Amino acid sequence: MIPRYARPEMTDIWSPESKYKIWFEIEAHAAMRMAELGVIPKDAAETVWEKGRKAAFDAERIDEIEREVKHDVIAFLTHLSELVGPEARFVHQGMTSSDVLDTCLSVQMTKASDLLLIGMDRVLAALKKRAFEHKDTVTVGRSHGIHAEPTTFGIKLATYYAEFERGKKRLEQAREEISVCAISGAVGTFANVDPSVEAYVAEKMGLSIESVSTQVIPRDRHAAFFAALGVIASSIERFAVEVRHLQRSEVLEAEEFFSKGQKGSSAMPHKRNPILTENLTGLARLVRMCVIPAMENVALWHERDISHSSVERGIGPDATIHLDFALHRLAGVIENLVVYPERMQENLDRLGGLIFSQRVLLALTQAGVSREDSYTYVQRNAMPAWRGEGAFLDNLKADKQVATRLSGEELDALFDLGHHTKHVDTIFERVFG
16 A cells, blocks of 8 residues: 555554454453353463563564464464463464454454544535535536536535435445454354354454354455445545536636645646546545455355455455545545636526526427427527527527517526526425435
């Protein structure tokens, strides 16, 4: 993971030091419960806990051992015995590597989820503030990139708020689904480790228990987690693409904040490029690329294989670190977004009133003209205006077939922006409550 797109709060979760600390806690808590059950001596479990929690696990030493034994958990347990002493022989009684690895991954993803939820809350707060700020800022709505009908910039932002609110709920559900502990031993039968050990470790680690494991936690849970991250990444990209389009020179209705001393191009000093939102588009791709491998990890052989392992060592840190960084970058873009209402009005007026074509169409049908003829009347007056040949309203007033159905005053009344913004309060009430 490159530091450029990472925040230390998230990278710390995935560091070797954090991982080995979690491994130790899982092993030590399991030992404490086994001591209560009389499986191992109580003083041995206490010695493991006291010495281990004060120890500094040496990642390089563990790597050195692993180069010989070719097994990461055995390398860790060997190093633990070096730090703890002979009492370490009672650690890992009846457990498998997956008990440690899967439960640790659950802890890491749970912690990562908590940080991601903080980022989601920051994005939501920024969207809400800016939505109310521009609740009545009229702008043109576009379909297929073409002027359609008026809306407000506040409504635009409200759509993103509602989308990210849904994303937050999905992430909360994914967090709950992935926050499980499995200490069930070989092939998940609890043959050599009492089920109460699993319940004890789960409580200590802040997890729920896996109802049935096959030596590993079922990977449909992980697939759902990464899918939730992928959807959030897509929502980030949707907003980023909107800003990139709005910042185009021909549009320029909004743009990223450009700080004093910032340079836009090495060759062209005039440039103000949407670099942050372009970066967000790229980061979204990186998060989404983790989804398919997570889906493919679901289909493991029988009770367990390790085809998922190498995948998760990559996508676990990658997806959460990239998304965490992207959420905070997105929040900053929203908080500092520069909006140009005057340019929005200019663009509204660019097509000479064509944005009111539907109102004229509907008025003609209500005046007794068939829908087919109404469409023909409106379109034949709209196309010249599209080419810059007169204003749409003037063309309509000069059309004899239109004039026999709608007076000049009635046509004037149809060209009213207020008609398109009259339900803004209803929309905001639905979104923000």
